[in-house]
Amino acid sequence: MSSQATTAEGEAPQFYELVPHHHAPHGSTQIGFWIYLMSDCLIFASLFAIYGVLGGNFAAGPSPEHLFNLQLVAVSTGALLLSSITYGFAMLDMDEGKKTGTLVWLVITGLLGAVFLGLTLYEFYHMIHEGAVPQRSAFLSAFFVLVGTHALHVTFGILWLVTLLVQISAKGLVPANKIRVQCLSMFWHFLDVIWIGVFTVVYLMGMLR
Numbered sequence: 001m002s003s004q005a006t007t008a009e010g011e012a013p014q015f016y017e018l019v020p021h022h023h024a025p026h027g028s029t030q031i032g033f034w035i036y037l038m039s040d041c042l043i044f045a046s047l048f049a050i051y052g053v054l055g056g057n058f059a060a061g062p063s064p065e066h067l068f069n070l071q072l073v074a075v076s077t078g079a080l081l082l083s084s085i086t087y088g089f090a091m092l093d094m095d096e097g098k099k100t101g102t103l104v105w106l107v108i109t110g111l112l113g114a115v116f117l118g119l120t121l122y123e124f125y126h127m128i129h130e131g132a133v134p135q136r137s138a139f140l141s142a143f144f145v146l147v148g149t150h151a152l153h154v155t156f157g158i159l160w161l162v163t164l165l166v167q168i169s170a171k172g173l174v175p176a177n178k179i180r181v182q183c184l185s186m187f188w189h190f191l192d193v194i195w196i197g198v199f200t201v202v203y204l205m206g207m208l209r
Contacts, residue, residue: 033183037190040153044194047149048201051142055206059137064206067132069123073203076119077195080154083112084192087185094181099173102181103165109188110161113154120151143202150198153191160184 086109093101134144168177
């Protein structure tokens, strides 16, 4: 609540606070990160739209049923979804002030993320080795861009997680580190939601074409 102070004629009005406002520490950081996630949603929405348009254009080349190994993708999907659960355990230990437990669960989360990333790269390698390169068809171009963009996000998330491990090991669960863990939690769960969409639209629906 504010009020206007009386000023002499011709002078600009001056305002002062009747009731001081108290803002939560690092509140602007969380708001800014939510804005970033919304912008990322727009990026992935565009990529999904592109895949929806181009995903059926095989140019007489290999189709999803000839390229995709659903068993391999199911394992990588399970690893990524399980990493969200382990991150949740890290958040619980952080709330209880358990530094060691937080670090252990974050390490497990990072390892599961690395498993997912490794299997994704193996899939790319296998497809390229078979001649299914992005230039081969519109379907492959859209596939590599969508799945590759998600893989880049997971890579960034793992690097961020490693940085957090170093910061927590050095300074403990200080407020600044807690807010960083919370922001990475939002980012990590966001990647899981996006991957569920990728798995459904690209792999499951692709095999049914």
